[in-house]
Amino acid sequence: MEKNLNISLVGVPLDYGQSRRGVDMGPSAIRYAGAVARLEAIGHQVTDTGDIAVPTGERVGQDQEGLKNLDEVTNACTDLAERVASLTKAEEFPLVFGGDHSMAIGTLAGLSEKYDNLGVIWYDAHADINTEATSPSGNIHGMPLAVSLGMGHEQLVNIYKDGKKIKPENVVIIGARSVDPGERELIKELGIKVFTMHEIDRDGMTSVMNQAIEYLTAKNIDGLHLSLDLDGLDPLYTPGVGTPVPGGISYRESHLAMEMLQDSGLLTSAEFVEVNPILDDKNGTADVAVGLIGSLFGEKLL
Structure with a gap:
């Protein structure tokens, strides 16, 4: 990553992809924790493009074909995809704050406009590779990786552009420790690279990250996206x-x-998701997110 970037922030106050309210306040919490000042202190140029418009209020249309709030998630992800595509076209670095992880459907769809061979690091306790057929809950935040790989409900798969947005061989999951049976089968079938907590505990994070970076570099990726769920x-x-x-x-x-x-x-875009201030303690989770953002964008101790 070059030293000084033109970073554009996008907030996605989306909580329709899961069942616990409050995660729509995540983008505000991350901003409040000082994300912009932290990035500017490193030397980056930061533009906050504001939030994607997501309707608030009581939930309607809860269930469609085993999916909760399908239309609301589709609309928000479509808007996000358009915003991200326009930022990459303008040579900006998209940094997206969420919001629940279903928003990654929109982020990756928008990135597919520019990148034909995008690498993805999925930093998460979960694999998020369920479909409506395998999901125990019907919550779309457990499906964004599957959708981006072209599997799942066609309304989600065809957001912004038809079909899959990323390739299974270009995905690395880091930190997994809660994987549903259907996800396990799909991971094996697609040959997705996964570093569970077992590998992190056994080999250490240095080894895991070196392996992940070497693996993706060997794929001749033309960009690298980090999708970081704070529950990782x-x-x-x-x-x-x-x-x-x-x-x-x-x-x-x-x-x-x-x-x-x-x-x-290698990094060309990033998102930090699932910050829920209602469940938090004194905005500590957002503070952690901003600290990690500092490290990701070149903050040094000395």
């Missing part, structure tokens, strides 16, 4: 998430991962 970290550090899973990545391991991504020079 252990809930000790990030209590303000909707689906916490104990035994996660540590605070320091996560900073190291971000620093190594920065050093790789």
Whole structure:
């Protein structure tokens, strides 16, 4: 990554992809935690493009074909895809704040306008590779990776552009520790590279990140997107998430991962998702997000 970037922030106050309200306030919480000042102090030029418009109020249209709030998620992701595509066209670095993880459908759709061979690091406790056929809940935030790979409901798969937006061989999942049976089968079938907590515990984060970066570099990727769910970290550090899973990545391991991504020079876009201030303690989860953003964009201790 070059030293000084033109970063454009996009907020996605989306909470229709899951069942616990409050995650729509995530973008505001991350801004309040000082994201812009942190990036500017490193030397980057930052433009906050504001939030995608997402209707608020009581939920309607809960269930369609086993999917909750399908139309609301589709509309928000379509708007996000258009915003992200226009930013990449203008040579801006898109940095997206969420919001629940269903928004990644929109981010990746927008990035597909510019990148034909995009690499994706999915930093998450979950694989998010369910479809309506395998999902135990019908929550779309458990499906964005499957949708982006071209699997699932056609209304989601065909957002912005028809068909898949990324390739399974270009995806690396890091931090997985809660994977549904249907997801396990799909991961094996597609041959997706996954580093579970077992590999992180056994080999250490340095080894895992080196392997992930080498793996993606060998694929001749033309860009690299980081999709970071704050529940990838252990809930000790990030209590303000909707689906916490104990035994996660540590605070320091996560900073190291971000620093190594920065050093790789490969990153072209990023999103930080699932910050829920209602479930949080004194905005601590958003503070962690902003700290990780600092490391990802080149903040140094000395």
